[in-house]
Every structure is written in C-alpha cells, then in structure tokens.
Amino acid sequence: MIPEENVGAFLELMRERRHVQTRVGARHWTLQRNLQRPVQWTETFSTPTWTDYLRLNHRLTTADQELDKRFLDLHIGEFPPQKTLLIERSTGQTRKPEQSTPYFPRH
Numbered sequence: 086m087i088p089e090e091n092v093g094a095f096l097e098l099m100r101e102r103r104h105v106q107t108r109v110g111a112r113h114w115t116l117q118r119n120l121q122r123p124v125q126w127t128e129t130f131s132t133p134t135w136t137d138y139l140r141l142n143h144r145l146t147t148a149d150q151e152l153d154k155r156f157l158d159l160h161i162g163e164f165p166p167q168k169t170l171l172i173e174r175s176t177g178q179t180r181k182p183e184q185s186t187p188y189f190p191r192h
Contacts, residue, residue, distance in 0.1 A: 086124040086162040095159050099128070102152055106130055109144040110137055124161070131173070138170075 087095045103114050111130035119125040132138040160166060 087126055087159055088124060088161050091159040091161075095126070095156075098152065098155055098159070102128070102156075105145070105149045105152065106141075109149075110141045135172075 099116050103116070106114055110132060112132065114130040115128070117127045117129070119127070132141055157165065
C-alpha cells in the first residue's frame with residue numbers, strides 16, 4: 086500500500102522495476118492502481134513458461150534485489166506486499182492421457 090505522498094517516488098521506482106523485469110525476461114509488464122482503494126497497486130507481467138519465470142528470478146542482480154527494499158520503505162501496510170502466482174489456462178478441451186506425447190529425455 087502506497088500513500089499519496091509516496092506515489093511520485095513509487096512511480097519512479099516502478100519505471101526502474103519495469104526496465105529490470107523486461108531486461109531479465111518478463112513480458113507484458115503492467116502497473117495498475119485500484120480505483121476503489123487508491124493506496125493499492127498491482128504489478129503484473131508474464132513469462133512464457135514456469136522455467137522462464139524461475140530463470141527470471143535467478144537473473145536479478147544484487148542491485149535489482151535492492152529495489153525491493155526501496156519499495157518497502159514506501160509501503161505503509163501492516164504486512165509486506167503480497168505476491169500471487171497465476172497460471173494462464175486455455176478454456177479449450179484438455180488432452181486425454183492417451184493423446185499426450187510421452188517425454189523422452191535427450192542424452
């Protein structure tokens with residue numbers, strides 16, 4: 086939660102964060118403000134696969150990780166910001182087990 090007096094500094098940090106996240110592999114980065122609760126902001130981005138998401142986190146430099154600490158200085162919530170991981174799911178039919186392609190590791 087970001088109070089109004091911290092919004093300018095917050096947006097500057099978010100511009101920096103967007104650059105960092107896209108540099109390490111995030112796609113479709115957005116920042117959204119809750120109109121009913123203006124102190125609440127949501128950052129979203131996607132990665133093509135779970136493996137890409139894991140790689141994204143390993144590519145962060147120490148300076149990139151320090152950015153999170155700077156965000157916490159602006160945050161007024163009782164608890165730290167919440168992280169939610171979502172997976173996109175098609176609404177089409179799912180494959181039946183007999184239609185799946187078996188995985189054979191390459192050596």
